[in-house]
Amino acid sequence: xxxxxxxxxxxxxxxxxxxxxxxxxxxxxxxxxxxxxxxxxxxxxxxxxxxxxxxxxxxxxxxxxxxxxxxxxxxxxxxxxxxxxxxxxxxxxxxxxxxxxxxxxxxxxxxxxxxxxxxxxxxxxxxxxxxxxxxxxxxxxxxxxxxxxxxxxxxxxxxxxxxxxxxxxxxxxxxxxxxxxxxxxxxxxxxxxxxxxxxxxxxxxxxxxxxxxxxxxxxxxxxxxxxxxxxxxxxxxxxxxxxxxxxxxxxxxxxxxxxxxxxxxxxxxxxxxxxxxxxxxxxxxxxxxxxxxxxxxxxxxxxxxxxxxxxxxxxxxxxxxxxxxxxxxxxxxxxxxxxxxxxxxxxxxxxxxxxxxxxxxxxxxxxxxxxxxxxxxxxxxxxxxxxxxxxxxxxxxxxxxxxxxxxxxxxxxxxxxxxxxxxxxxxxxxxxxxxxxxxxxxxxxxxxxxxxxxxxxxxxxxxxxxxxxxxxxxxxxxxxxxxxxxxxxxxxxxxxxxxxxxxxxxxxxxxxxxxxxxxxxxxxxxxxxxxxxxxxxxxxxxxxxxxxxxxxxxxxxxxxxxxxxxxxxxxxxxxxxxxxxxxxxxxxxxxxxxxxxxxxxxxxxxxxxxxxxxxxxxxxxxxxxxxxxxxxxxxxxxxxxxxxxxxxxxxxxxxxxxxxxxxxxxxxxxxxxxxxxxxxxxxxxxxxxxxxxxxxxxxxxxxxxxxxxxxxxxxxxxxxxxxxxxxxxxxxxxxxxxxxxxxxxxxxxxxxxxxxxxxxxxxxxxxxxxxxxxxxxxxxxxxxxxxxxxxxxxxxxxxxxxxxxxxxxxxxxxxxxx
Numbered sequence: 037x038x039x040x041x042x043x044x045x046x047x048x049x050x051x052x053x054x055x056x057x058x059x060x061x062x063x064x065x066x067x068x069x070x071x072x073x074x075x076x077x078x079x080x081x082x083x084x085x086x087x088x089x090x091x092x093x094x095x096x097x098x099x100x101x102x103x104x105x106x107x108x109x110x111x112x113x114x115x116x117x118x119x120x121x122x123x124x125x126x127x128x129x130x131x132x133x134x135x136x137x138x139x140x141x142x143x144x145x146x147x148x149x150x151x152x153x154x155x156x157x158x159x160x161x162x163x164x165x166x167x168x169x170x171x172x173x174x175x176x177x178x179x180x181x182x183x184x185x186x187x188x189x190x191x192x193x194x195x196x197x198x199x200x201x202x203x204x205x206x207x208x209x210x211x212x213x214x215x216x217x218x219x220x221x222x223x224x225x226x227x228x229x230x231x232x233x234x235x236x237x238x239x240x241x242x243x244x245x246x247x248x249x250x251x252x253x254x255x256x257x258x259x260x261x262x263x264x265x266x267x268x269x270x271x272x273x274x275x276x277x278x279x280x281x282x283x284x285x286x287x288x289x290x291x292x293x294x295x296x297x298x299x300x301x302x303x304x305x306x307x308x309x310x311x312x313x314x315x316x317x318x319x320x321x322x323x324x325x326x327x328x329x330x331x332x333x334x335x336x337x338x339x340x341x342x343x344x345x346x347x348x349x350x351x352x353x354x355x356x357x358x359x360x361x362x363x364x365x366x367x368x369x370x371x372x373x374x375x376x377x378x379x380x381x382x383x384x385x386x387x388x389x390x391x392x393x394x395x396x397x398x399x400x401x402x403x404x405x406x407x408x409x410x411x412x413x414x415x416x417x418x419x420x421x422x423x424x425x426x427x428x429x430x431x432x433x434x435x436x437x438x439x440x441x442x443x444x445x446x447x448x449x450x451x452x453x454x455x456x457x458x459x460x461x462x463x464x465x466x467x468x469x470x471x472x473x474x475x476x477x478x479x480x481x482x483x484x485x486x487x488x489x490x491x492x493x494x495x496x497x498x499x500x501x502x503x504x505x506x507x508x509x510x511x512x513x514x515x516x517x518x519x520x521x522x523x524x525x526x527x528x529x530x531x532x533x534x535x536x537x538x539x540x541x542x543x544x545x546x547x548x549x550x551x552x553x554x555x556x557x558x559x560x561x562x563x564x565x566x567x568x569x570x571x572x573x574x575x576x577x578x579x580x581x582x583x584x585x586x587x588x589x590x591x592x593x594x595x596x597x598x599x600x601x602x603x604x605x606x607x608x609x610x611x612x613x614x615x616x617x618x619x620x621x622x623x624x625x626x627x628x629x630x631x632x633x634x635x636x637x638x639x640x641x642x643x644x645x646x647x648x649x650x651x652x653x654x655x656x657x658x659x660x661x662x663x664x665x666x667x668x669x670x671x672x673x674x675x676x677x678x679x680x681x682x683x684x685x686x687x688x689x690x691x692x693x694x695x696x697x698x699x700x701x702x703x704x705x706x707x708x709x710x711x712x713x714x715x716x717x718x719x720x721x722x723x724x725x726x727x728x729x730x731x732x733x734x735x736x737x738x739x740x741x742x743x744x745x746x747x748x749x750x751x752x753x754x755x756x757x758x759x760x761x762x763x764x765x766x767x768x769x770x771x772x773x774x775x776x777x778x779x780x781x782x783x784x785x786x787x788x789x790x791x792x793x794x795x796x797x798x799x800x801x802x803x804x805x806x807x808x809x810x811x812x813x814x815x816x817x818x819x820x821x822x823x824x825x826x827x828x829x830x831x832x833x834x835x836x837x838x839x840x841x842x843x844x845x846x847x848x849x850x851x852x853x854x
Contacts, residue, residue, distance in 0.1 A: 037137050038093070038180055038206055042239060043265040046299060046329050049182075049307025050086035050094040051317050052272075053143075057082070057097075059313075064739030064796045065766060069101045072119040079120075083127020089314040090321030091307070093139035094127065095182055096120040098173065102165040104147045104157075114172045117142070121176035141182040141208070142173030144195055148789070150744045151190045153419040154221070154702045159194055159441055166198035173203070180206040184269070185244050185309075187212045187220035189231050189343050190443040196235045197440075197468075208305070210243040210267050213254055220744075222422070222697025225257035226346035230339040230445040233262050234469015236504075241267025244309040247274065247286050248294035252301065259302045261339065261346070263332050268303040270294075272311030275794075275819060276827065284311035292319035296327060304329040310819075336508045338543045338575075340394060340471050341444040344422035344697050347393050349511070349543045352599045354394060354576035355590065356426055356447075356545065357387035360413075361398040372401050372409065378657045380413055382644060384421045385653045390581035391590075394447060395421065397438075398428035410434040411441055418443050419703045420654045426473070432460045439468040447471045450513065453478030453492040455499075462503040472505070473545060474512045476532065482515055486532035489514050493536050511543045511575065512536045519561070520554035526565055533572045543575035548586070559585040567593055642683070647675070647711055651683035654703030656710045663711035672715040676757070680715075684708055684755060688838045701838070702748065708755040730848045732758050734785040735772055736765035737800055740793035745817055748837040749785055756841050769800040773807045782810055783847055785840055786830075788817040798828040805829065814843050 041047055057068050060078045071079055083094050097120045106113045124140035132138055147165060149157040170181060181199045186192040192209060199207045209232050217225050232240045240262055242254050248270040258266050273286030286294075295306055306324065308316050338349035347354065360383050362369045371379035384395050397417065399409045406429065414425060426447035427438040439446060450473040451461040465472050474496040476482070476489035483489050493512045500510055514532035517525030529551075533544050546569055552561035563585040566577060570593045579586045591609050594600035642648035647662035649655070666675045687704045690696030732753055736746045743765040753760045761775060776784060784804060788797045797815060804811050814832040815825050816839075825833035834840040 038139055039238065042206075043304055043332050044329060045304075046324060046327060047305045048090055048092045048317065048321055048324075049141075049267075049269060049305060050083075050089075050091040051308035051312030051314065052310050053082060053095065053097055053099065055311050055313060056085075064737075064793055066739070067100060067105065069097055069099070069106075069116050069120065072097050072116050072123055076119065076123055079123045080126045080130070083124050084131035085314040086317055087128055087131030087138065088133075089318035090325070091138075091317055092136070093141050093180070094124055095141045095143035095184075096124045096173075096178065097143070098169070099143045099145040099185075100148075102144070102147060102169050104149065104161075104165050110168065113168065117169065117172040118176040121173070121178060125177070139179040140177070141180045142170065142176075142178035142205070144169055144173075144181060144183045144199070145185050146187065146191055148744065150221075150702075150747065151188060151194070153415060154699045155744070155747065159190065162191055162194040163198050166195040167202050170199045170203050170205075174205055178205060180208060180238075182208040182210070184208075184210045185212055186210070189219065189221065189223045189228055192228075193231060193235065193443065196232065196237055200235070200237075206238045208239045208241070208267055209237045210241040210269060212245045213242055215246065215250055216694065217254060217257060218694065218697070221699055222344040223341075224344075224346060225254060226261045226339060226348065227341035227344070227444065229258055229261040229264075230341040230346055231469065233264055234445040234509075236466070236469070237264065239265040239267050239305055241269065241303075241305065243267070243269035244271060247271055248291055248298060252294075252298060255298055255301055255303055259333065261335065261337065263335050265304045265332055266302055267305040267307075268295075268298050269307045269309045270312075271309045272313075272316060274821060275311065275824060286311075288313075288315045288319040291316050292323035295320045296323045299324050299327045299329075302330050302333075304331075336506075336541075338471055338508045338511065339445065340424040340426075340447050342422050342424045343418060343443040343699060345424070347424050349575050352594060353570050353574055353590070355392050355581050356394045356396050356576055356578040357384075357390075357392035357423075357581050358396055358547070358549070358578045359383045359387055359580060359582070360395060360417075361428065362401055363398070369401060372399055372404055375409075377412065377416055378655055381416060381420050381653075381655060384417050384423070385655075386644070387581050388421050388423050391587065392423060392581045394424050394426050394576070396426040396428050396449065396578055398449075400429055400431065400434070406431050407434040407437050411437040414438045414442055419699065422697065422700065427470075432464070435461070436464055436468075439464055439470060442468075445469050445471065447473060447511070449473040450475045451496060452476070453495050455479075458496065458499050462500060462505060465500075465505055465509070466503045469509075471509050471511055472500070474500075474510050476512065476514050482517070484528070486514070486528050486535055489528075489532045490535045490539060493540060493542075497540055497542065507540065507542050511545050512540070513545045513547070516546050516548065516550040516565075518550055518553040518555075520552075526551055526568070530568055530572050533569060533574060537573050544573065545576040545578065546574060547578045549579065559583060562586060563589040566590070570597075647679045648683040648686075651680065651704050651707045651711065652687055654700065654707050656703075656707045659707040659711040660714045663714040667715070667718055672719045675715055676712075680708055680711055681756070688841065691836070691838050698748070702751060705751045705755045709751075712755065730758055730783070730844070731761060731779060731781045732783045732785060732844055733761045733763060733772060733775055733779075733781050734787070735763040735767040736787045736789075737793050738766060738768050738796040740766060740788050740796070740817075743787070745789065745837070746785070746787040749787070749816070749840050752837045752841050753844060756845070758844060769796065769803045772800055773803045776804065776808050776811055782808075782812060783844060784811055784813050785834075786813060786815045788815070788819060794819060794824070794828065801829045812847055814840055816840065 128138045151157050183195045251270050272284035400406045428449040448470045452475040476492045519525045548566045551565045552558035567589045591606045595603045595606040650659040650662050691701045736743050750762050812831045815830040816834045822833045832843050
């Protein structure tokens with residue numbers, strides 16, 4: 037029923053189960069899902085009211101029903117989910133009077149934890165938690181699975197895989213973006229859309245965080261990048277506190293009018309999130325019930341993504357960095373043999389700095405475990421660079437591990453016309469998503485003619501279609517043969533490039549440097565061929581972005597082809613070019629200069645091997661030794677003040693300006709911690725250890741078991757030298773006050789991610805004001821804003837972790853307690 041209607045008719049979802057439970061008396065600290073058993077009549081009544089209001093599908097009361105929130109109690113978890121399904125069906129029996137079909141969705145929300153490498157929850161543990169919930173949901177009779185309120189692409193990938201690999205149910209997926217269109221972990225709408233479309237969910241959308249008017253731009257972005265049906269579930273505006281209760285600033289009629297505008301702009305599954313009672317859904321049904329669905333638009337953009345960015349194939353040729361590959365690279369081979377992961381990470385960082393758009397990753401050597409090394413390399417590279425990766429392997433095991441643990445929609449290099457290879461690669465693409473590179477060779481080898489290569493490309497495209505893989509997810513590599521042995525190698529490749537694009541409309545790529553093997557002065561040949569290939573419409577090239585010749589060819593071509601508007605990129609790269617001084621040439625596509633000679637973080641031009649560089653790029657293994665080298669000439673305090681703190685400040689500034697995102701912020705903090713441990717040993721050994729830094733209490737308030745935000749704040753405060761007293765999550769107001777009094781702590785940070793627990797935050801602030809009036813209180817969390825903070829009496833609302841750090845610095849400096 038659901039899939040038959042999806043994208044053809046408007047589907048109405050219900051509203052805010054949490055808001056309704058709170059109205060019925062759900063207390064702070066209670067798991068809402070336990071009400072399925074203890075207060076079944078109240079839950080049934082909520083479902084009944086939403087069905088009567090016009091919902092086609094209600095979400096079962098299972099948002100937090102996973103083993104992490106239920107602390108591993110599988111028996112209780114299963115019982116609660118089965119009861120939730122029973123309650124939803126009973127609500128339908130009581131609430132549907134016109135015989136219309138209905139659905140009950142298993143609601144799967146986030147675990148409340150951040151996944152590795154930025155948090156302490158492994159991908160496999162997250163997957164297992166979601167798998168268990170999904171299996172119980174299907175057994176209980178759920179009609180579909182809705183994964184919602186996700187702010188991390190890695191966690192939603194674990195949830196989607198768990199649902200699709202272990203059930204036969206349709207899967208909807210919605211994420212929480214801020215007003216700038218960013219997730220908590222930095223991903224944008226295009227990146228999330230590429231990932232979820234690649235994983236083949238049935239519908240994609242946004243929920244929570246924003247009101248309906250603020251979601252309109254996000255809807256436009258989603259419609260731009262996905263062909264899937266789009267879900268929109270806004271809050272009833274922004275939360276406000278009135279007489280100790282959480283209220284919302286958009287009334288039902290206003291909400292419904294905005295929802296109608298969203299439907300006219302392409303939303304085809306609509307409902308409500310926080311604050312949307314049955315009255316909101318009834319008004320929405322009234323305003324939108326006669327509107328037609330505009331239908332999904334087919335998009336042919338070729339997109340790859342990482343956790344933090346999407347790269348869209350377009351007019352400008354893309355640069356795929358070739359340096360993470362052992363072929364012809366003695367040092368790289370040695371790094372693989374000795375398991376020198378930091379060498380690999382530096383190669384990735386350097387290529388990003390030099391202008392790469394995508395990083396090719398090949399770690400295949402005969403004498404190492406390629407699959408294990410590929411998985412580790414992919415995971416760790418994602419910790420230091422936000423560039424999408426191209427998985428380059430002929431090993432099916434290595435390819436699957438890389439795709440499973442990759443946080444985004446990867447490129448895969450490669451498939452070819454050999455049937456056995458297609459049989460191995462295409463099921464993986466269908467399962468995990470990705471853009472696959474199609475090499476124009478088969479069992480007979482590489483055809484000598486352009487026409488022969490184009491025919492193989494067509495065969496690969498046709499075979500991919502059998503797996504549901506569209507042309508937009510195929511990039512054809514017509515192969516480059518060295519002209520030293522194949523005189524017409526360049527001409528054949530150029531002809532094939534043009535024919536492939538004309539005949540099939542797919543994007544293309546080439547490994548450029550193959551053209552010059554066996555010849556002297558290879559960079560000259562490579563750069564000339566690269567220019568010729570771009571002129572023929574080459575979409576992406578695997579090159580060394582650190583090559584001056586290749587980057588000059590790239591920038592010049594873009595300027596000459598009017599791709600580089602007003603030659604701005606060219607001017608930025610070469611504005612201080614001096615022919616007589618080779619040193620003046622930039623070695624990349626990034627601007628020259630930048631204070632690199634000092635190795636400090638003042639301009640972000642830190643040199644490789646320095647402490648500043650290790651912290652800025654999150655190289656934890658390098659940070660400790662770098663700090664040790666500095667101690668040969670500096671005191672520990674000087675290293676902290678002149679290197680460690682400026683590097684963290686540089687990253688913090690980038691985070692504030694949204695050029696650096698949460699994963700990079702956290703990985704930099706981990707590197708700083710490794711350096712600080714070395715410095716602390718030196719201080720202790722010298723007998724000069726002074727007092728600890730100013731003390732700060734951090735806690736997630738009573739009733740709230742989410743600790744992502746609080747943990748991020750703790751990590752950053754630690755690395756800025758504060759003595760952090762972490763009381764954990766679900767902390768009673770009395771314990772916070774007692775700790776502040778016993779330890780004489782004058783700054784407290786409180787976190788809440790659920791509207792139901794803001795009451796606990798307000799009570800904590802009231803007690804602190806009464807018992808320790810000299811204490812300053814900073815608050816944060818997904819449900820908080822400045823108005824809310826003012827209403828509950830906080831001293832500061834911090835939008836993110838760095839703002840908390842800045843407030844702490846200012847507070848102790850002004851207060852004279854630092």
